[in-house]
Amino acid sequence: MYRKTHFKPDKVLWNEISKEFAIYFARFGSRTRHICEKYPKQIFLIMLGSMLISGILAFTVMRVKKDEPAQLLTGTAAPITQSLGQILGAGQALKKVLDLQNEINIVLQKDTLTSADSLIVKNAIGQLEKIHRQLNVK
Numbered sequence: 001m002y003r004k005t006h007f008k009p010d011k012v013l014w015n016e017i018s019k020e021f022a023i024y025f026a027r028f029g030s031r032t033r034h035i036c037e038k039y040p041k042q043i044f045l046i047m048l049g050s051m052l053i054s055g056i057l058a059f060t061v062m063r064v065k066k067d068e069p070a071q072l073l074t075g076t077a078a079p080i081t082q083s084l085g086q087i088l089g090a091g092q093a094l095k096k097v098l099d100l101q102n103e104i105n106i107v108l109q110k111d112t113l114t115s116a117d118s119l120i121v122k123n124a125i126g127q128l129e130k131i132h133r134q135l136n137v138k
Contacts, residue, residue: 093131093134096127096131097128097131103120104120104121104125107120107121108121
């Protein structure tokens with residue numbers, strides 16, 4: 001029902017380009033060869049001069065100056081890092097508070113409390129007070 005279409009664009013494309021521009025490539029090649037054969041010393045000196053100029057520019061004018069970002073950021077980054085540390089500490093404290101509240105709620109939902117339950121509640125309340133003191137010191 002369906003037939004594959006065989007398509008080889010590389011060979012066809014190259015053939016078409018060579019047919020169209022072969023004359024120009026041949027002229028350019030012959031003129032370049034003629035100039036190189038007529039002026040070999042001048043072309044060699046131009047090549048050496050361009051290499052010398054390139055080396056001078058690479059090692060003097062176009063040299064990239066290295067900035068020291070550590071010194072630039074020490075004054076401005078210190079408050080930012082402290083703030084991020086405080087935010088992370090507050091997040092961890094909040095997570096701990098929520099865990100302790102869940103623990104206390106589980107114990108309080110029981111019908112009868114044992115001495116272990118009262119110790120759990122007492123320790124949880126102590127930890128909540130400790131977290132409260134740590135956050136309110138600042």
